[in-house]
Amino acid sequence: GAxxxxxxxxxxxxxxxxxxxxxxxxxxxxxxxxxQQALGQGPEFLTYFQNEAQLDKSGLPSDRFFAERPEGSVxxxxxxxxxxxxxAVYLCASSHLDPLADEQFFGPGTRLTVL
Amino acid sequence: xxxxxxxxxxxxxxxxxxxSLNCSYTVSGLRGLFWYRQDPGKGPEFxxxxxxxxxEKEKERLKATLTKKESFLHITAPKxxxxxxxxxxxxxxxxxxxxxxxxxxxxxxx
Numbered sequence: 001g002a003x004x005x006x007x008x009x010x011x012x013x014x015x016x017x018x019x020x021x022x023x024x025x026x027x028x029x030x031x032x033x034x035x036q037q038a039l040g041q042g043p044e045f046l047t048y049f050q051n052e053a054q055l056d057k058s059g060l061p062s063d064r065f066f067a068e069r070p071e072g073s074v075x076x077x078x079x080x081x082x083x084x085x086x087x088a089v090y091l092c093a094s095s096h097l098d099p100l101a102d103e104q105f106f107g108p109g110t111r112l113t114v115l
Numbered sequence: 116x117x118x119x120x121x122x123x124x125x126x127x128x129x130x131x132x133x134x135s136l137n138c139s140y141t142v143s144g145l146r147g148l149f150w151y152r153q154d155p156g157k158g159p160e161f162x163x164x165x166x167x168x169x170x171e172k173e174k175e176r177l178k179a180t181l182t183k184k185e186s187f188l189h190i191t192a193p194k195x196x197x198x199x200x201x202x203x204x205x206x207x208x209x210x211x212x213x214x215x216x217x218x219x220x221x222x223x224x225x
Contacts, residue, residue: 109158
C-alpha cells in the first residue's frame, strides 16, 4: 500500500495487560513519529525516530511506554501494565527525511481501550 | 512552555458561508506552522506548511495565512464535504516535535 498502516486498528485490554502497537511507515521514509490522541484533543507527541535511532522520547508519559524501530522501517509502541488513562488513539506518522520541511503522513491510528 | 491555541472549538456554517479559523502560538523560535484536516476515525491529513510571517498558501476553498503571532485558515464558500476537524501544529527550533492545538470542529450544513 502507498500509505502508513497501523495494526491492530482497535485493541481492548484489561488493566495491567501489556500491549504492542505496530506501525508500517511509507517505504523509504526516514523519519517516524508516534502521537497519542485523547478524545476531542489534538495529537500529543510521544517519540521520534530517524532510521533506527530514537532521537527524542521526551513525550513518553511514563517508563511503561517503550518504542523501537530496530531495522529502521517498522516500529512498535509497547505499553506495559496498561492503565485506564492510557485509553486513546495512538497515531503513527512518517516523513521522507526532514521533519521540518516534509509533510508528515499519518496512519489511521490504533484505538486502545483499557478496561 | 510552547503552546498552540485554536479558536473557536466548534463552528457551524451554512453552505457558502465563508469564515476563518484561528491558531495562535508561542512566538519565540517558530520554525514552521502546519495545518491538518482530520475526519472521524482517520489520521490527520496534511494541508499546508507556513514558515514566515506574510506567507499565504491556497488549496481549493482553503487559504492559510501566517502573521507574527497567529495563523488563519480561511474557508471560502464551504461545502458540506469540508466538514471535519482542522488542526494546527507548530514546530520550534528547540526540537523535532510538532505541538498540536486542540482543533476546530467545523460543520457545514447544506
